[in-house]
Amino acid sequence: MSVVWHDVECGSYGEDLSLWRSLAASHGDPVLDVGAGTGRVTLDLARAGYRVTALDRDPDLIRALAERSATVRVGRNVQIVDVSSQAPVTTVVADAREFDLGERRFPLVIVPMQTVQLLGGAQGRAGFLRCARRHLTAGGALAVAIAEVLDLYEVVDGQPAPLPDVREEDGFVYSSQPIAVRCDHRGFVLERRRETVSPAGDRTVEQDLIRLDRLTARGLEREAKAAGFTSAGRRSVPPTPEYSGSEVVILRA
Numbered sequence: 001m002s003v004v005w006h007d008v009e010c011g012s013y014g015e016d017l018s019l020w021r022s023l024a025a026s027h028g029d030p031v032l033d034v035g036a037g038t039g040r041v042t043l044d045l046a047r048a049g050y051r052v053t054a055l056d057r058d059p060d061l062i063r064a065l066a067e068r069s070a071t072v073r074v075g076r077n078v079q080i081v082d083v084s085s086q087a088p089v090t091t092v093v094a095d096a097r098e099f100d101l102g103e104r105r106f107p108l109v110i111v112p113m114q115t116v117q118l119l120g121g122a123q124g125r126a127g128f129l130r131c132a133r134r135h136l137t138a139g140g141a142l143a144v145a146i147a148e149v150l151d152l153y154e155v156v157d158g159q160p161a162p163l164p165d166v167r168e169e170d171g172f173v174y175s176s177q178p179i180a181v182r183c184d185h186r187g188f189v190l191e192r193r194r195e196t197v198s199p200a201g202d203r204t205v206e207q208d209l210i211r212l213d214r215l216t217a218r219g220l221e222r223e224a225k226a227a228g229f230t231s232a233g234r235r236s237v238p239p240t241p242e243y244s245g246s247e248v249v250i251l252r253a
């Protein structure tokens with residue numbers, strides 16, 4: 001995904017941040033953030049003083065995250081480079097289903113925003129659980145946010161629609177309009193309409209589809225048990241008007 005669309009569609013979400021901070025406070029650092037994107041959670045934890053390793057398979061997102069981890073934005077047009085105010089961030093480009101960070105071990109591995117439902121089903125999750133367990137310290141925790149159910153809808157012309165996510169950058173206006181959430185036997189398909197308006201007023205429109213694997217907290221706990229984890233409870237992130245809520249499954253190595 002391009003950096004700008006990632007920022008448009010994920011960047012403004014903040015409902016889960018206090019949960020990740022409280023887990024870092026109780027488990028300690030370094031924290032491994034899996035599917036870190038451009039660093040929404042990584043950078044929040046780093047600003048709170050926790051060392052974080054950010055892992056994502058998309059090199060463009062990881063590059064943007066690395067640049068941002070050395071930059072504190074102040075105001076609209078002012079940038080002050082100030083790395084002293086935050087803990088160091090390490091970035092890794094790797095697939096969550098098969099990563100190997102050598103001897104590095106973490107007391108806390110987190111997977112925010114339903115990323116575990118992007119891994120292509122049970123086989124992908126099994127690979128991820130194996131890798132996560134190998135990189136946890138003894139007794140360390142893996143915390144995974146999932147959406148068991150999503151409200152299904154389809155925007156019909158003339159009917160009220162969810163508000164679009166909008167961002168302006170370098171004179172371009174990016175707008176991402178949720179169009180539908182559908183489900184089938186494998187899970188959910190989220191459809192968005194992405195529109196870009198250039199400074200000259202040229203308009204381009206594209207469709208984006210994201211597939212989320214169907215997954216319940218109980219099902220994930222069962223898979224994790226088979227991978228050697230024990231269940232250590234669940235936490236909830238409440239829904240907001242723009243985003244569905246999630247269940248965070250906590251698993252102990």
Ligand SMILES: C[S@@+](CC[C@H](N)C(=O)[O-])C[C@H]1O[C@@H](n2cnc3c(N)ncnc32)[C@H](O)[C@@H]1O
Nearest residue numbers: 010035036037040056057058095096112113115
């Ligand atoms: C919904 S975004 C979440 C981004 C970020 N964690 C947040 O909460 O804002 C999902 C992220 O997972 C990454 N991702 C998807 N499949 C992956 C895989 N197999 N391995 C590593 N990263 C993956 C995507 O590149 C994307 O950055």
